[in-house]
Amino acid sequence: MSDVIDRPILGEQVAAQSRLRIIDCDVHPSIHAHADIEQFMPKGWQEHLRTYGSHLRTPYIGTTPYPRSSPLIARRDAWPPTGGPPGSDLDFMRKQHLDPLDIEYGILQVLDLFIFSQQNLEFGAAIQRAINDWQLAFWSDREPRLKASILAGQDDTEFAIAEIERCAKIGRYVQINVCPRANEPLGRRRYWPIYARAQELGLPLGIHVGGYGGHAPTGSGWPSYYVEEHQSNAHTMAAQLKSLVLEGVPERFPNLKIVFIEGGFGWIPSATWRMDRHFEAFRSEVPHLKRRPSEYVKEHFWFTTQPIDEPDEAKHLRSLIEWVGVDRLLFSSDYPHWDFDDPRYAFKTPLTETERRKIFNGNARALYKL
Numbered sequence: 001m002s003d004v005i006d007r008p009i010l011g012e013q014v015a016a017q018s019r020l021r022i023i024d025c026d027v028h029p030s031i032h033a034h035a036d037i038e039q040f041m042p043k044g045w046q047e048h049l050r051t052y053g054s055h056l057r058t059p060y061i062g063t064t065p066y067p068r069s070s071p072l073i074a075r076r077d078a079w080p081p082t083g084g085p086p087g088s089d090l091d092f093m094r095k096q097h098l099d100p101l102d103i104e105y106g107i108l109q110v111l112d113l114f115i116f117s118q119q120n121l122e123f124g125a126a127i128q129r130a131i132n133d134w135q136l137a138f139w140s141d142r143e144p145r146l147k148a149s150i151l152a153g154q155d156d157t158e159f160a161i162a163e164i165e166r167c168a169k170i171g172r173y174v175q176i177n178v179c180p181r182a183n184e185p186l187g188r189r190r191y192w193p194i195y196a197r198a199q200e201l202g203l204p205l206g207i208h209v210g211g212y213g214g215h216a217p218t219g220s221g222w223p224s225y226y227v228e229e230h231q232s233n234a235h236t237m238a239a240q241l242k243s244l245v246l247e248g249v250p251e252r253f254p255n256l257k258i259v260f261i262e263g264g265f266g267w268i269p270s271a272t273w274r275m276d277r278h279f280e281a282f283r284s285e286v287p288h289l290k291r292r293p294s295e296y297v298k299e300h301f302w303f304t305t306q307p308i309d310e311p312d313e314a315k316h317l318r319s320l321i322e323w324v325g326v327d328r329l330l331f332s333s334d335y336p337h338w339d340f341d342d343p344r345y346a347f348k349t350p351l352t353e354t355e356r357r358k359i360f361n362g363n364a365r366a367l368y369k370l
Contacts, residue, residue, distance in 0.1 A: 020357055021104035022343050023364035025304045026208070026261055026332030027097070027146065029139050030072075030087035031112045036138060040130035048123060055119040057183075057214035066226040070338045078336035086336040090142055097335045098145055101343055104361065105370050106146050106335075107174060108135055109208050109261060116153050116179030116211040125159040128152065132167050140172060147174045147368065149206055154178045154186075157193050164194070168201050174368040175204040175259065179211035186240045187247025195249060199256040204302075204367055207240060208261040209233040237263030238271045241301065245275065248288040250300040257367060259302045262334060266309030269323050272297050298325060302367060304332035305359065306341040314349040321349070330367070331360045 031037050038046045070076065072085050078096065080089035087093065098106065110131050118124030128151045135148035150167040152160040160178075167173050176198050184190065186207070198205045210233075216222045217232040237260050244250070244258065275293035283289065289296075303324065311317055321329065334340050343360065351359070364370065 020361050021102050022331060022360050023368075023370065024097075024101075024103050024106045024333050024335070024343075025259070025330040025364055026109050026306060026334050027093075027103075027106035028087045028111055028334070028336065029093075029108050029135070029146070030085045031134070032084040032088035037113075037127075037130050037134050040133040040137075041126050045123060045126040045130075049127075054114055054117075055123070056114050056117045056212060057119055058117070058212040066223070066229045068226055068338075073337050075336050075338055075340055090139065093335075094143065097333070098143070101333075103145060105364070105368075107206075107364075107368065108139060108146055108148050109177070109206075110135065110149070110151060111208075111210060114211065115151050116155075116182070117213070118153070121153070121156045121159065124153050125156065125163065128159075128163055129166070132163065132173070136170070136172060147172075147370070149173060149175045149177045150203070151177050152194060154191050154194055155183050157190060160194050161197055164197050164201070168203070173203070174370070175206040176201075177206040177208060179213070180207050180209060180236050180240045180263075181211040181213040181215070181217065183213050185243035185247070187243035187245070187249055189247075192249070192252065195253050195256050199253045202255075202369075204257040204259050206259045206261055207237070207263075209237065209263050233262070234264055234267045238267050241268075241271055241297065242275060242293075245293045245296050246286055246289070248286070250296040251288055251290060254300075256300065257302065258300055259304065259330065259367070261304045261332065262306060263303070264307050264309055265303040265305065265324050265329065266320060268297070268303065269320065298328065302328050302330055302363065304330045305346065306332040306334040307339050308341055308346055310348060317347070317349040321351075321355075326355045326358050327363060329359045330364045 074086035078086035080092040082089050097103065113127050115124065115128055115131060118127065131151055139146045140148050150164055150173045152164050154160055164176055178194065180186065195205065217229055218235060223229045223232065241260065272294040279289065279293055309320065331343060333343060
């Protein structure tokens with residue numbers, strides 16, 4: 001990961017002199033004020049939000065279970081001069097991120113209001129619909145470089161399908177997002193109708209780290225520290241990759257494309273090695289799998305790069321990229337969070353021009369049909 005940038009980019013740097021424009025697959029917009037989102041909600045749910053707030057699947061009210069490393073887990077220089085939280089001012093985002101780093105497209109990943117962790121499913125559905133409309137009205141309509149994702153709470157499949165179809169008719173969203181910390185592992189059949197609809201619509205399924213499914217984020221319970229909880233993101237993603245593969249989702253939906261977002265990619269080799277080894281011993285238990293798990297991973301899954309795992313020796317990162325596959329990686333910055341990866345310095349290992357073009361642009365362009 002990159003260090004926090006504690007100096008302003010504005011004014012001291014001209015547009016990046018890169019030879020290719022960047023597609024950033026993880027840009028976080030934020031709600032400037034609740035009034036912005038309320039206009040997309042029925043009056044009854046507006047009143048519910050003001051009166052009761054969120055009812056989350058965690059015992060923590062009005063906050064996250066862990067104190068973050070910085071307010072709103074954001075870069076210190078990302079707070080807009082107009083007020084509001086980092087990521088809430090489009091003009092400032094343009095000046096600080098899109099323009100100087102030559103971002104051709106940014107894929108929006110919304111985290112506000114703990115969309116996927118609402119205990120009240122009807123309220124959660126109202127928020128998801130409002131957030132999906134807000135993405136277009138406040139971001140994509142005003143800045144064509146920013147592409148919206150359909151947020152779909154997978155714990156109520158009926159609501160999720162209805163929202164996916166509503167947004168798909170609009171035709172301006174580039175993927176469907178579900179949450180990795182769900183009530184059950186993502187390979188379970190209860191979620192398959194969502195995957196079937198994503199496949200039919202030709203929209204990638206994005207899985208961004210975060211959310212609280214009502215379970216501790218680690219297999220051994222609740223961590224003590226934020227730095228400990230942050231590590232669990234990779235474990236969560238590994239568990240969901242295994243669930244999706246071993247429950248047979250790629251076999252059942254051969255044209256479904258799945259993107260793991262903000263989970264890094266250093267854990268992929270060990271996860272697939274273990275699946276392959278155990279598949280050879282226990283393949284009679286999973287007769288629905290026709291091939292080795294690693295083959296499904298290499299054909300059906302993509303991974304965004306942030307946070308980039310940085311071994312001490314550059315050659316080790318090079319080996320990791322080669323093993324995961326240059327065609328499987330999508331650049332992401334995680335703007336405006338504290339562990340933002342600056343595309344100018346993110347890869348501390350040599351890449352050929354062809355590899356750079358694939359990771360920073362070509363793979364995402366093909367996947368999202370940009």
